[in-house]
Amino acid sequence: MQSGKNTLYAAANSVDVLGLGCGPANLALAAAIEDGHQESALRAIFTERADSVEWQKNMLIPWSRSQTSFVKDLVTLRNPRSEFSFLNFLKATGKLVEFANLGTLFPYRIELSAYVSWVAERLGKVEISTRHECTALQPVIEGGRVTEFEASFSNGRRIRAADVVVGIGRKPNIPTAFKGLPDDRCAHSSKFLSLVDAWKGRRGLRVAVVGSGQSAAEILLSIPEELPESRVTVIMRSLGFRNSETSKFLDEFYFPEFVDVFYGLPEAGRRLVADEIRHTNYAGVTPVMLEALYSKIYLERLTNTAQHEISGSTEVVDASVADGNVHLQLRNMMTNEVSETQCDFVVLATGYETGQPALLADIGELLIKDATGQFVVNRNYRVETEPGVEASIYLQGYSEATHGITEGVLSIVSIRAQNVLQEIFERRAERLRRSSDKMRVAN
Numbered sequence: 001m002q003s004g005k006n007t008l009y010a011a012a013n014s015v016d017v018l019g020l021g022c023g024p025a026n027l028a029l030a031a032a033i034e035d036g037h038q039e040s041a042l043r044a045i046f047t048e049r050a051d052s053v054e055w056q057k058n059m060l061i062p063w064s065r066s067q068t069s070f071v072k073d074l075v076t077l078r079n080p081r082s083e084f085s086f087l088n089f090l091k092a093t094g095k096l097v098e099f100a101n102l103g104t105l106f107p108y109r110i111e112l113s114a115y116v117s118w119v120a121e122r123l124g125k126v127e128i129s130t131r132h133e134c135t136a137l138q139p140v141i142e143g144g145r146v147t148e149f150e151a152s153f154s155n156g157r158r159i160r161a162a163d164v165v166v167g168i169g170r171k172p173n174i175p176t177a178f179k180g181l182p183d184d185r186c187a188h189s190s191k192f193l194s195l196v197d198a199w200k201g202r203r204g205l206r207v208a209v210v211g212s213g214q215s216a217a218e219i220l221l222s223i224p225e226e227l228p229e230s231r232v233t234v235i236m237r238s239l240g241f242r243n244s245e246t247s248k249f250l251d252e253f254y255f256p257e258f259v260d261v262f263y264g265l266p267e268a269g270r271r272l273v274a275d276e277i278r279h280t281n282y283a284g285v286t287p288v289m290l291e292a293l294y295s296k297i298y299l300e301r302l303t304n305t306a307q308h309e310i311s312g313s314t315e316v317v318d319a320s321v322a323d324g325n326v327h328l329q330l331r332n333m334m335t336n337e338v339s340e341t342q343c344d345f346v347v348l349a350t351g352y353e354t355g356q357p358a359l360l361a362d363i364g365e366l367l368i369k370d371a372t373g374q375f376v377v378n379r380n381y382r383v384e385t386e387p388g389v390e391a392s393i394y395l396q397g398y399s400e401a402t403h404g405i406t407e408g409v410l411s412i413v414s415i416r417a418q419n420v421l422q423e424i425f426e427r428r429a430e431r432l433r434r435s436s437d438k439m440r441v442a443n
């Protein structure tokens with residue numbers, strides 16, 4: 001069934017551009033296509049598996065903030081005059097003056113998510129189709145050449161396009177020890193608020209959180225608010241939470257121009273930069289968050305009302321469910337001692353896998369791989385293809401090894417969308433040239 005507000009191409013089974021996933025990455029592209037519609041009208045559909053377009057819906061903890069300036073929204077770095085800017089969203093929803101008074105560059109995540117939904121609603125020349133989970137991609141072959149890719153969706157629909165842009169986000173990382181646990185007892189942070197909802201109303205719950213990054217800290221602080229009288233223990237391999245290692249100097253490695261520098265480096269140079277910059281985005285917590293968490297725990301100790309506990313230098317080696325409890329076998333990494341703890345449920349704030357999407361498996365033979373088995377992605381995010389493939393696949397967010405740290409964040413989504421769109425136009429022009437050459441030869 002077709003759903004979503006905008007059903008421009010509801011009956012179409014072939015469009016110019018097909019976007020898979022409606023997160024910030026592909027919405028930035030949808031906005032770029034719509035902004036340029038006057039000059040070059042592309043027929044484009046963007047599909048989303050969820051019922052609605054929202055940003056990280058299950059981690060919209062009310063007080064959580066975006067770590068990225070609103071200036072790096074879906075459009076502003078590309079075109080500050082686009083109607084799809086965060087500031088225009090505030091204006092259109094009557095919140096501009098109040099937001100200005102808040103005096104921050106870092107909106108609440110609920111507000112940024114509302115902005116993302118607003119952009120999806122406001123698009124009028126690009127179709128946004130929710131409840132469209134892409135399950136497979138297949139080549140469309142005409143005259144011995146791959147002219148389009150066809151996407152199949154869980155609702156039975158099929159859509160073809162010569163340019164397909166994959167922006168379905170990253171796959172949650174589930175450590176092996178937790179793989180056999182039932183969903184109501186163990187969930188990844190990407191399902192956090194749904195899991196909490198399922199336990200709402202229960203008092204005195206014991207919860208374990210695994211991880212040491214920003215999400216682990218946020219979940220740790222949030223659980224007793226969401227589930228009163230609960231006690232929560234965060235289990236982490238590191239000794240304790242650490243600050244994310246940012247500075248204005250290191251932020252320059254998130255500039256759009258740095259993608260060119262990084263892409264041009266030899267393998268060893270890329271590795272060196274990646275190792276240096278890693279802790280600006282991974283396995284660290286913002287100083288503001290750490291301050292709030294530490295003060296909270298200090299006060300609990302002072303008043304003998306401990307609800308939060310931190311178990312550092314500890315690894316979960318096994319997890320199982322028995323007698324109505326989750327049993328966790330813990331190894332103290334300093335002493336090697338193994339102990340057991342029990343809880344009602346576990347939240348895994350264990351991050352995401354950085355590999356390329358499994359969705360490409362069926363068309364893998366048509367895509368060029370490097371020595372490590374990864375698909376080769378050009379500067380403008382197009383996967384290099386074997387001879388005879390005229391259609392294109394673009395990847396948004398999966399090329400950290402070659403394009404750098406910005407692949408996992410919002411910082412340059414608007415510029416990356418522009419790069420992708422530029423490549424789409426170049427490929428379209430090339431196809432047109434090729435087909436007019438063919439016609440000339442035939443005549």
Ligand SMILES: Cc1cc2nc3c(=O)[nH]c(=O)nc-3n(C[C@H](O)[C@H](O)[C@H](O)COP(=O)(O)OP(=O)(O)OC[C@H]3O[C@@H](n4cnc5c(N)ncnc54)[C@H](O)[C@@H]3O)c2cc1C
Nearest residue numbers: 021023024025049059066067068133134168169397409410
């Ligand atoms: C809790 C959290 C907070 C974050 N905060 C920040 C921050 O403050 N600043 C920052 O820069 N980055 C942040 N990030 C990083 C984050 O990766 C980016 O913000 C951003 O969400 C990436 O956008 P995306 O469109 O690539 O992927 P996603 O936002 O993951 O969007 C992918 C979309 O594709 C849909 N989808 C998945 N599979 C399919 C399918 N088969 N068919 C159709 N649709 C599908 C999903 O439902 C989803 O809507 C945060 C990440 C998390 C998890």
